[in-house]
Every structure is written in C-alpha cells, then in structure tokens.
Amino acid sequence: MAGRQPAAAPVYRGRFAPSPTGPLHFGSLLAAMASYADARACAGTWLVRMEDIDRPREVPGSAALILETLSALGFEWDAPVVFQQARTHAYSAALALLAENGQTYPCGCSRAEIARQGRTGLEGTVYPGTCRNGLPAGRQPRSVRIKTHSDPLSFADRIQGLQTQSVQESVGDFVLRRADGIHAYQLAVVVDDAWQAITHVVRGADLLLSTPRQIMLQQALGCPQPNYAHIPLMLDDQGRKLSKSLASAPVDAADPLPALRKAWDCLGQRSLGKVVSPAMFWKQAVEAWRIDRVPRRQHFEQAGVSAQRTADAEGSIDKLQQSHP
Numbered sequence: 001m002a003g004r005q006p007a008a009a010p011v012y013r014g015r016f017a018p019s020p021t022g023p024l025h026f027g028s029l030l031a032a033m034a035s036y037a038d039a040r041a042c043a044g045t046w047l048v049r050m051e052d053i054d055r056p057r058e059v060p061g062s063a064a065l066i067l068e069t070l071s072a073l074g075f076e077w078d079a080p081v082v083f084q085q086a087r088t089h090a091y092s093a094a095l096a097l098l099a100e101n102g103q104t105y106p107c108g109c110s111r112a113e114i115a116r117q118g119r120t121g122l123e124g125t126v127y128p129g130t131c132r133n134g135l136p137a138g139r140q141p142r143s144v145r146i147k148t149h150s151d152p153l154s155f156a157d158r159i160q161g162l163q164t165q166s167v168q169e170s171v172g173d174f175v176l177r178r179a180d181g182i183h184a185y186q187l188a189v190v191v192d193d194a195w196q197a198i199t200h201v202v203r204g205a206d207l208l209l210s211t212p213r214q215i216m217l218q219q220a221l222g223c224p225q226p227n228y229a230h231i232p233l234m235l236d237d238q239g240r241k242l243s244k245s246l247a248s249a250p251v252d253a254a255d256p257l258p259a260l261r262k263a264w265d266c267l268g269q270r271s272l273g274k275v276v277s278p279a280m281f282w283k284q285a286v287e288a289w290r291i292d293r294v295p296r297r298q299h300f301e302q303a304g305v306s307a308q309r310t311a312d313a314e315g316s317i318d319k320l321q322q323s324h325p
Contacts, residue, residue: 020066021058
C-alpha cells in the first residue's frame with residue numbers, strides 16, 4: 001500500500017544471568033560473551049540478572065566480584081542489575097496463579113522415595129506422580145509441583161537446531177517450590193524473563209534440556225517465548241562442567257585480554273585484529289560476531305579448541321546428537 005511505513009524490526013533484549021556461587025570463571029565468560037556480542041551486534045539491550053534465589057549455595061561477596069570482573073572485561077549493561085532475592089513476591093504470585101488454575105499440587109515425597117519409585121529420565125529420576133491426585137493418607141505437603149502433559153514441545157535453537165521433548169515422559173511433574181520454601185529456578189527464570197521482556201536467551205548447553213520445561217511454564221502463565229541459543233559447555237580435563245570443578249580458575253580481571261581472546265576463539269569466531277584494550281576488543285568483536293559460527297555441539301574440552309574452531313569455520317560440524325527421540 002502506497003505510503004505505508006515498513007514494520008519496525010523487533011526490539012532485541014538479551015541478558016546474562018550468573019549465579020553468585022563463586023567468582024566469574026571461564027565457562028561463565030563464554031556465556032556472557034556470546035549473549036553480549038549477539039545483543040550488541042543486533043543493536044539490542046543487554047541486561048545482567050543475578051540469579052541468587054538459591055540462598056544456601058550463594059558464596060558471600062561473589063555477586064559483587066562477578067560484576068567487578070564483568071566491568072573490567074569491558075561489559076556494559078543497560079539497566080541496574082536485578083537480584084532474584086528481591087523478586088520472591090513475583091514468584092509467589094505466579095505460583096498462586098497456577099494453583100488457581102488447577103495446574104499445581106502439593107507433594108509429600110522425599111528425594112529418596114522418588115529415587116526408589118521413579119524411572120530414569122533425561123536428568124535424573126522421573127517423578128512417578130505419587131501425589132498428583134491428592135496427598136496419600138498421613139502425608140504432609142513438602143513441595144509444590146506442576147502438572148505436566150505428554151504433548152511434545154518443540155523449539156528451534158539458533159545453535160543446536162530443532163529440539164523436541166515430552167516433559168511428562170522425560171522429566172515428569174517438576175518442582176516449582178522446594179521443600180525448604182525456595183522457589184525453583186525453572187519458575188523464577190520464566191517469571192523474570194517475561195518481566196524484563198527478554199526476547200533472546202543465549203546461554204550454556206547445560207540448560208538445553210530445561211528449556212521445554214520453561215516453555216511449558218511460559219504457556220501456562222501466558223508469557224511470551226524468547227528465542228533460544230545454547231552455546232557449548234567448556235569441560236575440564238576430567239570431563240566435568242567447568243563451573244562445577246574445584247579447579248575452575250577465575251577470570252583474571254587485572255589482565256582481561258587473554259581470557260577475552262580465548263573465549264572468542266572457543267566460540268568459533270574469526271580472528272580479530274590487534275587489540276590493546278577491552279574497549280578495542282569489543283569494537284571489533286561486535287562488528288565481526290556471527291552466531292552461526294558457534295560450534296553446533298553441546299560441549300568441548302579445553303584441549304583441541306583450536307582444531308574445533310578451524311573445523312567449524314570450514315563448515316565441518318558434526319550433526320547434533322539429539323538427547324531424545
């Protein structure tokens with residue numbers, strides 16, 4: 001139609017959401033770099049959210065240390081940092097809405113009981129549904145679970161490709177509020193992503209299998225579904241996720257360029273020109289960023305990163321091994 005203005009491009013809003021369980025390590029830097037570069041390359045907004053809802057696991061002082069390290073590495077966030085501990089009212093409200101709609105139920109089972117009765121799923125024991133139709137006689141409620149369904153949920157991951165999972169078959173009715181009263185990560189992340197109007201989530205592949213649970217919650221709460229991209233995890237020499245290894249060395253904020261260069265290489269990006277400061281690094285990195293160069297696999301070891309980067313740059317990427325049919 002003559003005179004009609006073209007539709008505006010959708011606003012990009014990304015985020016990095018570390019847990020304050022220690023200093024920023026290299027595995028977290030990979031996720032921060034990918035999400036930051038992708039947001040800036042799309043002229044988008046980039047936020048930092050401190051996922052400190054799991055208070056027993058929090059290491060005092062680590063939240064401030066993570067933010068100081070990010071700043072030293074040249075990251076700039078576009079709004080004040082959000083702390084999940086200040087948002088428990090929002091999680092309670094979401095849980096109340098789900099309960100009002102008949103989508104949750106109290107559970108009196110302990111982990112030991114579930115382990116004895118359930119079958120093995122994608123990430124541990126599948127909850128057998130013991131309390132789904134009401135608490136057995138003599139049982140007291142411990143946690144709150146959501147009623148899942150068997151319909152397959154699919155989403156197109158920008159790195160890992162098409163993913164399909166039946167949450168009920170693979171995970172079962174999962175916990176939204178734990179026995180210690182703490183709201184579960186799955187609920188908090190969905191509520192916060194919707195509240196912050198996040199459109200793009202770029203994070204580690206350790207959360208790839210959680211994504212269908214989050215999509216199910218988004219649908220139950222009427223929240224929009226972001227675009228997802230899951231980068232490979234960095235494993236240590238014993239095959240453990242780097243963030244869970246006691247040997248995970250923190251990123252050196254006093255000498256940021258080596259870590260920035262290494263992370264850039266791990267993400268499969270083309271070599272940059274000479275850089276002498278984080279600001280110069282990011283100027284070149286944002287212009288050069290290509291998410292389609294990120295290795296399409298769920299993890300790689302520290303050894304052989306250069307070889308993997310070369311293979312991926314040439315397009316010789318192994319097909320994604322689906323974790324489920």
